[in-house]
Amino acid sequence: MKKVIIAEKPSVAKNIADAFKIKTRRDGYFEGEEYLVTWAFGHLLQLYDAKDYDESMRSWRMEKFPFIPEDFKYKVKTDSHNRNVTDKGALKQINIIKGLIDRDDVDGIISATDFDREGQVISDELFIHFNEKKPIYRLLLNEWTPEEVKKGIEKIKPNTEMQNLQDAGIGRQLADWIIGINLTSVTTIKYKFNDDKILNIGRVLLPTLKIIYDRDKEIENFKATSYYKLNASFKTQNQEEYEGLYYENNSEKFEDKKYLDNISNIIKEEYAEIVSKETEKKNEYPPFLFNLSNLQGYVTSKYKGWTSDKVLKVAQSLYEKKFITYPRTGSIALEESLEGRARKVLETLKKGLPYENQVKFKKTKRVFDNSKVESHSAITPTYLKPSGLSKDEEIVYNAVKNRFIMQFMPIAQFEETKIVAKVFKEGVIGEFISKGKVQLVEGFRVVEKIETKDTILPMVNEKDKVLVIDSKSAKVTKKPPKKHTEKTLLRLMETCGKSFKEDNTEDSEEMMASILSGFSIGTPATRAETIKKLKDVGYIMSKGKSLTCTDLGKKVVEIFPVKELLDLEYTGRLEKTLSDIEKGKVKKEDFLKMIKEFTINGVNEIKNDTSALKYFKVDLKEGEESLGNCPECGNPIIEGDKGFGCSNWKNGCKFTIWKDDRYIASFGKKVSKEMVVLLLKNGKVGFRNLKSKKGTTFSAYFKLEKDAKTNYWNWKLEFI
Structure with a gap:
């Protein structure tokens, strides 16, 4: 007897077939002695449209909403170019899968779709559609190398054990349908200020838009403030030059320029004494392994023309080609059980590197830590060395490979020095402080030749005299905050708007705890898609690497009355609830009941809203007389x-x-x-x-x- 293995995509099915040396390819599947390996193309089914339940829903009329079906149904997905026509390729593949499952020599099915919420639903919705009775098993893998595929098949588990993951996936699907269909429809009907353009409303879309809107407003309302500072240049007895910044009472900021100019005159060509010198050795650890958001942020900020959506597509391609592990992860560490695999990968990849002798495997909590893993481990290379990569694939692969290798290199070490110099003259109350670094051990920094702008200070000792060779006051104007980039936006989506003060937030324990809590906007898999959709529907636009709201995006934020959907906390709670459904802490039915009540209230709130009436300007017909302006909306x-x-x-x-x-x-x-x-x-x-x-x-x-x-x-x- 044989089993049908269903992969998420043809390329993954080919990887599975290769692992078992199955050479026979037929129309829509591979046939071996033990396994029939077939595939989906992502989702082959989709939820019914509103008009599929009720023909009268073809035309949007306010009185027909809220519209929430008693039972949700699936249909074969529609053609991407014509939504009124069934996708022929999807229908053909569904029939092939059904035909394979129904064969007399098949006694079970193995779902080999991606090990996440969406992957679970892609196969489960087929089994629901087929009303499948044959035993179903689940293959759960993080990479598609032959070795891992064979190991995974030996550890398959009954699909019934994945019920919580299915509930979370279907719960997400239905929630987004209920909110999206109802609130998009009534919002578009109510606020017809943009011709016939559909005003897209979504659980993840709006709070993401609000993050960009808030930053735009912060910049718009920014009031510049200025202060003055005094810089001095010093020359040591060895003729080395360096700079110091003047401080009084632990502050370098002064309101009175004349005061600083006077000090500048007093110290001209005078000697200062080194009153203290503090030197401290510090260690610098490599940044954590990549999760998807960090990888997207790294690539989009380093390379021109990259978007987070493009990074995900390229990473997905590398994953399907077996060169990296599953990319849609929020984790920045590896499961402790992966020690052996990581060792093998490292031994393979370090060969021939100019710093090969510095690369040594070691098991540390920074790399191997179950408490920092949620569903999937961090993104790493596999033991297969790639060849024939495109330029885009090389960029993403090298980022992942380098980040992995860095973990097993010596830590970087530097010496941090603080020099305090004082001019002992009347009228000079403060002192000049200079800070600098000297790198002692390059360590992991050699992997990417990380440039440093650190100041290198000369060798001086306490009581040394240094000559003031120049000094001048300068005006400093505080700059407004910068517009969001995809990197900063992804970080705020990941942590639900929480900002962290650490210089390197990627390495913050607080940041990691926030990410692992599941309290976020969207998931690693959907955030790039959300940013892309905001651009596609005309709510935001790119200016270089910066993101900003369009007029339409601003208007939607300002007029939309269901403020919970603009609230990061509310959206975070919804995402956290889906995460809790996955863990079996919350019932799907309770979540959907809450979503339905929220949607019904939201529809009624939009129907009764009058706040946006001012956006409509009415021109009077000939012969009509205006008696004054309406106190509600300003029209005649x-x-x-x-x-x-x-x-x-x-x-x-x-x-x-x-x-x-x-x-x-x-x-x-x-x-x-x-x-x-x-x-x-x-x-x-x-x-x-x-x-x-x-x-x-x-x-x-x-x-x-x-x-x-x-x-x-x-x-x-x-x-x-």
């Missing part, structure tokens, strides 16, 4: 048969003053055109001879005030 108020209403009524502005208003009538008065003009111009209108319920007469102003809770405009009386 015009007279109708029964009242005076806003000309923006088609877009949802309901502001109206009725001619037969009962409240005004109760005082023995009528609403007139002249009254409305005065009310809109002055914010209130006065009346004399008003009749009270007791029959007395009085004078008062009437004005309209909006109730913040009900959004209704009510009359208020102000006695004259």
